[in-house]
Amino acid sequence: MRQLLDAGVEVFAAKGYFAARVDDIVKLAKTSHGTFYLYFSNKEDLFRALAAEVSDEMQTLAESLGPLVPGPAGQESLHEWISRFADLYDRFGPVIRAWTEAEIGSHEFGRLGNDVMVRFTRVLTIRIEQAAPPDLDPTIAALALVAMFERLNYYALAGQVRARRDEIVDTLALVTQRAVFGAGGAADAPRSLR
């Protein structure tokens, strides 16, 4: 069963949700069709199990976001959090990708994907409200930033970004910090010492 889940991750990663064949999965897991249907009632069922695993890890990560604070300390902790987001995306990105795909036309998956995103957004919204940046709607800004995190990591995973991993995390942390605190709160704060 673990083998089937693992094979699922790999096949969904390579072919996407729809193009993935049950046959591909069982071949990779070195089992039979019969065994597949012993544990899962169909492809969607296996995917749901995978998605639930991811969803759990995502929830944990979302809740670990601490308060946003200006200056280098805040930048540092934000950097650390985004870095963990990127780690998770590395591991489960293929599933998340397939998820996005499966969402279309499936309310079931739409809700699941939505839940995860909403969780991230909710936490970030609270942190933005606490930081009380001028002129920034906390909810929409949180959505925009979560969208940015997710999509840039997606691009990176898909090999469409020619950049080192830490450069990507740096940039995401910097844009976020600046969006919330303006230049004064971001890493370039030292400039104010000039």
Added chain:
Amino acid sequence: MRQLLDAGVEVFAAKGYFAARVDDIVKLAKTSHGTFYLYFSNKEDLFRALAAEVSDEMQTLAESLGPLVPGPAGQESLHEWISRFADLYDRFGPVIRAWTEAEIGSHEFGRLGNDVMVRFTRVLTIRIEQAAPPDLDPTIAALALVAMFERLNYYALAGQVRARRDEIVDTLALVTQRAVFGAGGAADAPRSLR
């Protein structure tokens, strides 16, 4: 043929690339399977035609981005440009969504999708370089911001965002302006001069 293309947009929007059936498209277009294959050699071919249309419009939009300038004037023109991006997404978002889906496991589509994104990123990269913000890698920042534009509009289109359209555009413009110029260059800067 126009009817087939239009039906294609609708069906791909509703079901995604893989789940869309030729039968759905011809039924919606009120023609026959025979006619479909008269104009397109297969499902992929119709999709490519659709994608090319979108790509053209996207290219035109990308190139219309003017220099990034600090202060209210820059904010204003950025707002206007992002607004047009959102308009385009409203019209072609479904195709772009399906596109992303078809990309997985298809180098053909991967290249197409990549091209469009690269075009946007290239123009924005140049504009960021010209604005020369400290500590911001122009290429990665451009990618991050394009990712944010794309994904937030995607969420909005999918009905996952409870916000007015102009609020979304406002937020995207503000985050972008601040990312490039810091708080001093954003729209709220003038307020400090009051």
Added chain:
Amino acid sequence: MRQLLDAGVEVFAAKGYFAARVDDIVKLAKTSHGTFYLYFSNKEDLFRALAAEVSDEMQTLAESLGPLVPGPAGQESLHEWISRFADLYDRFGPVIRAWTEAEIGSHEFGRLGNDVMVRFTRVLTIRIEQAAPPDLDPTIAALALVAMFERLNYYALAGQVRARRDEIVDTLALVTQRAVFGAGGAADAPRSLR
């Protein structure tokens, strides 16, 4: 489509409902699986179509039963009607057999089969009531006689009866006539002339 229905009759006859394979039917009809599913959504659907045809013919036959009258004339017309019942059974017996089989565990078919039987029983009940035989419950007697008609023809079709067709019809008519009118009304009435 006609070919599929005809092939269906033959395959259901040979193998019964459950053992019949869609593959058997399409091979016999010299078409493809695709064609089968173009006209019918599954095996049950084709069977339903067949059953509806039979049901219609049965209804017509049921309603053609005239009043039961004692003596040779009544015996004659009853004989004629049972003979037509046997003809119908010859033609559609295989479907009726499969029907009986499909009934088990399927309310759908149960109802259909029941309908046909009920129709026969209703008509015969009315005729028995009109003949007003002493001590015979018209409804139950009608059911018993219909059961006998059906089952004996079934046995005959299954090759379990070594008897000429007219001998079978004779016996059924005689038993029916006697059940309703006693010996006095049946074909042996002439005995009373002795």
Added chain:
Amino acid sequence: MRQLLDAGVEVFAAKGYFAARVDDIVKLAKTSHGTFYLYFSNKEDLFRALAAEVSDEMQTLAESLGPLVPGPAGQESLHEWISRFADLYDRFGPVIRAWTEAEIGSHEFGRLGNDVMVRFTRVLTIRIEQAAPPDLDPTIAALALVAMFERLNYYALAGQVRARRDEIVDTLALVTQRAVFGAGGAADAPRSLR
């Protein structure tokens, strides 16, 4: 093993021979697939064992049919015998039903089912010959009456007959008596002497 046989009766009753799954049987018997194949070599084998049990009881019942005699006494003993037939059908009807189904396309079962019916028919044939009714072919009449017994009980078991059990037995006995002896020999004859 007894549990498997009992579970078999229930499952075959509910689903019929073909639709019954070994899994249904072992689940109901609260054992495992392994155990099933320890006692029976396959589904057919279990069914054959069940059928043999039924066949034995049927044989015993068939042989207990005494001579057919006219008048109330004959009517009485016939009534009693048919009543025992109905009892047996109550207990084993489901198996007999499944049997009939399995017969189609299976010579093995065909022979078994045929044997049971033939036994009944043979005994009844002898009794009819002894009663020597005019104009009635003993063999065919016996078949017709056995068909009636079987099928009406089947209908009753399937819940398609709205009648008390003794009304059904009454009617079957009456029709049989009249078929053999005419009205003069049936139970209502004595009434005319009053």
Added chain:
DNA sequence: TATGAATGAGATTTCATTCAT
């Protein structure tokens, strides 16, 4: 040009049966 019935390759799914424990 336009049609749509027909196709069949390939996918999904079921379930009787086996076998290592």
Added chain:
DNA sequence: AATGAATGAAATCTCATTCAT
């Protein structure tokens, strides 16, 4: 004796594509 996870052959069903009209 008993188990039940694993199997795979055989069934069902789908849908992109063709082709005679």
